Amino acid sequence: MTPKLYMQRVSPPSRAVLMCAKSLDLELDLIEIDVLKMENVTPQFLQINPLHTIPFLDDNGFLLGDSHAIMIYLVEMYGKDRSLYPDDVKKRARINQMLHFDCGTFCKALKNCGKLKIGLYNANLARSERVPVPILLTDDKLIREENLNALIEAFGFLETFLQNSRYIAGDSLSIADLSLITTITNASALVPIDGHKYPRIRAWRKLMEFLPYSDINKSGGEEFKTLIKEMLSK
Ligand SMILES: N[C@@H](CCC(=O)N[C@@H](CS)C(=O)NCC(=O)O)C(=O)O
Known part of the structure; x- marks a missing residue:
């Protein structure tokens, strides 16, 4: 199943992950979380991400926060080449x-x-x-x-x-x-x-x-x- 990304476009780290996915040609199922409306502190969201931050990835039950960690994961898991995060x-x-x-x-x-x-x-x-x-x-x-x-x-x-x-x-x-x-x-x-x-x-x-x-x-x-x-x- 397509990995889900909880995000908001106004948020820089969310956009970094969106650009990374685009560059990898990876489709993501985007779920808007409006931080201004405090959608990041609902009991449902806190259950999956106690740090209440976006972006947040749910790759078929593999849950991961922090844009930097998410981008590394996406390149390593889905990158056809590793140019965005080379092995060297x-x-x-x-x-x-x-x-x-x-x-x-x-x-x-x-x-x-x-x-x-x-x-x-x-x-x-x-x-x-x-x-x-x-x-x-x-x-x-x-x-x-x-x-x-x-x-x-x-x-x-x-x-x-x-x-x-x-x-x-x-x-x-x-x-x-x-x-x-x-x-x-x-x-x-x-x-x-x-x-x-x-x-x-x-x-x-x-x-x-x-x-x-x-x-x-x-x-x-x-x-x-x-x-x-x-x-x-x-
Ligand atoms: N180091 C984290 C920072 C994430 C972060 O602080 N996101 C902000 C939006 S740009 C957020 O979720 N703020 C709400 C909060 O901290 O409760 C990352 O790179 O993902």
Whole structure:
């Protein structure tokens, strides 16, 4: 049976998995989970994913969370070739480093800019009493300066990483590119990168726009920008 993916297009890691599947020519049965409506903390979803995060994969009963782990699994299980996550130990090590950078530094900085951890903020309440909180905005509707600075710092790290290679983890496309392009697409709604500060990031982003499945990222990123605008205008 077709593997199921719980996801939302506005979510960068969901889009990374969607792009990975597209590149592998793998069909997925997509199940929308609207985090804003707290569909990720329903008893049904929590039963399969106690971490209440999307994306989440159900491959015929094999349950797997975290976009980075999911992409590695999909390439290894379904990839006709391994180019997105090659067997070479050193190439893999570099890709792994950048996947951890995405997860532990970039995504974290983006999440910290606001209340993306919906459902956790009312952790002292029973689940049924928790209410959605606005994402990406602190109580006074401003992103805290130290959080924004951490995000800007992450952009700086990425610019430096790109000094030595065309793609994020070497000279060919890998799953690390799919992860980071989706993260920076959402993050660039908060940190504009179109000036002259990040020439390497912009050159790499251009490369990524040529991917035949780049629309997946573009449309989700636009949706995110609209969401932010709406929230800021309230
Ligand atoms: N490291 C995880 C992060 C997943 C994540 O935080 N997803 C967000 C949406 S972009 C989410 O599910 N937030 C809801 C929550 O944390 O409760 C991954 O790469 O899949």
